[in-house]
Amino acid sequence: MAHSAPAPGPVPAGSAGQGDVNPWAAGGIMFAGVLLLVDGVLGVIKGISGIASDDVYAHVRNYTFKFDVTSWGWIHLVLGIVLGVVGWGILKGADWARATGVVIAAINLIINFIWLPYQPVWALVSVAIDGFVIWALCTGESKAFI
Template sequence: MATTPSETRRGYGRPGDNAGLSGASVFAGAVMLLSGPLSILMGASGIASDNLFAASQYAYRFDLTAWGWIHIVVGLALTVAGLGVVTNQSWSRGAGAAAAGISLITQFMFVPYYPLWAIPVMALDLLIIFALTRLQAGTGADR
């Protein structure tokens, strides 16, 4: 009687087990680990009332200190989720997609202050969301 190889488990394995880590996950984690600290630095610049940002009149106008704290919190969330993704933690894909979604929304609202930064970061956030959510969309019959 011939034996059939056991079905390999799709998706994330045990924490620390790199067998379930795909190229898309590594990309998403690396981009979050890049975008998070940069967002934190941008937030620090806003808190320090740096003259880097040109504010105009628009619907989402906040004080630069408020924007600074928003960017710091989002940057910390991206960094923690990025660390979780590259270490293959079970919670990290959902948290990373949520953090990138929140970052996407805040960057959209930040476009009038610094469009040369916000628009490319919005594109990176979309790539992060795509990379983290496209994995393992199939179930049962796709195995």
């Protein structure tokens, strides 16, 4: 007895076909690339601020992950440069950039979580951005946007 394929037709609401792409994820990859690029620029600014002056960020006492502000400046500067390059790569549709973006966004998320006592609001915003970037890069389709 032969089985026949289901007749083509509209997909019922609430179900997704195999080729369907979540529109949030599809637009999310471009947005993730832009966010990484912007987060990279902000990281460079955070880094330069921390290197240039020890009075820019709060001084934290008795913190397990305590570094001096200059050390945090160098961490943010280097990470910011890498974030910017990876964000640009995502916007260009480079194959290496997507997986690298997930990894570098995860590292940035951890670094900003550790940096939380120094600048709580800025760190929480960065953590939220990195969470979105990881989600978007893991769920959307790759393509060049610029």
